[in-house]
Amino acid sequence: MFSKACEYGIRASIFIAKNSFEGRRVSPKEISEKINSPQAFTAKILQALVKNNVIKSVKGAYGGFEIDKEKIAKIKLAQIVNAIDGDNIYKGCGLGLDKCDENHPCPMHDKFKVVRDGLRDLLEDTNLEELALDLKKGSAFLKI
Amino acid sequence: MFSKACEYGIRASIFIAKNSFEGRRVSPKEISEKINSPQAFTAKILQALVKNNVIKSVKGAYGGFEIDKEKIAKIKLAQIVNAIDGDNIYKGCGLGLDKCDENHPCPMHDKFKVVRDGLRDLLEDTNLEELALDLKKGSAFLKI
DNA sequence: CTAAAATAGGATAAAAATATCCGAATTAAA
């Protein structure tokens, strides 16, 4: 469904959000350990998320990654997915036609659109806060 | 969403189904032209579909690919997707955890499951006949 | 039997995704 990079990116964002709630900055090392992802590769993805204003980085000693507390509830999954995988997964044609067009649909269009629009709603309506809260409560997990 | 190989595989299967309805066998060359896909690559995918009993090949002069008419309505999209991409896309965890487990869910689980199960239903309930019919009627297309 | 028309399948190439490594730049504390 999503690329590995995107999966890591979402998991990392949720982990950072949870820790920012608690006032903690986190390092790529800790992130990759806690979400079970390759460290250097994850670091690249974090850089991309910084550029896309999803997370914030603080350089130098005592630095790390964080998200402004007020922003956590405003960041939608779609923003993260879009920054890493683009929007084709929740906007494009399921059979790979150049674009999904009501007037020139693929044979899967009618049925696929329902599923894909459900995914789009999920991504556009779900914010980092609710996900991070599940993590904090212990009712959801980011690895194993 | 799906891999290129899978997109080509589904489009090719629909095209073959439509032609088998009309009693025509088709070549990889014609298939790739009509679904707008690279010929040699598509041929490999067709071979995989033959091995997985989705389509039938007839070797030698006057050969080509076809699907038994009685089988067309019985072949589900899930069978094609499974043969090429596996079932992770419609059974696996959206955040890439090793498996989707109610008792150890990722933070996206509750919402993602709804979408993913919708996709699973689509794939398991949709058969080649309905798709091929849309193509025949001219109400759906396989390229551009 | 031969020739022509097909699919099958192995070898290879190119591109993209995934992953690692290392030095440069930045920053806070001592």
Next chain:
DNA sequence: TTTAATTCGGATATTTTTATCCTATTTTAG
């Protein structure tokens, strides 16, 4: 001001996906 702890960014490596090419094998028509 020095040092240690960091992120940043470029270079490189590996693996997977996508794609091409060429030969072998099969099969029918003549």
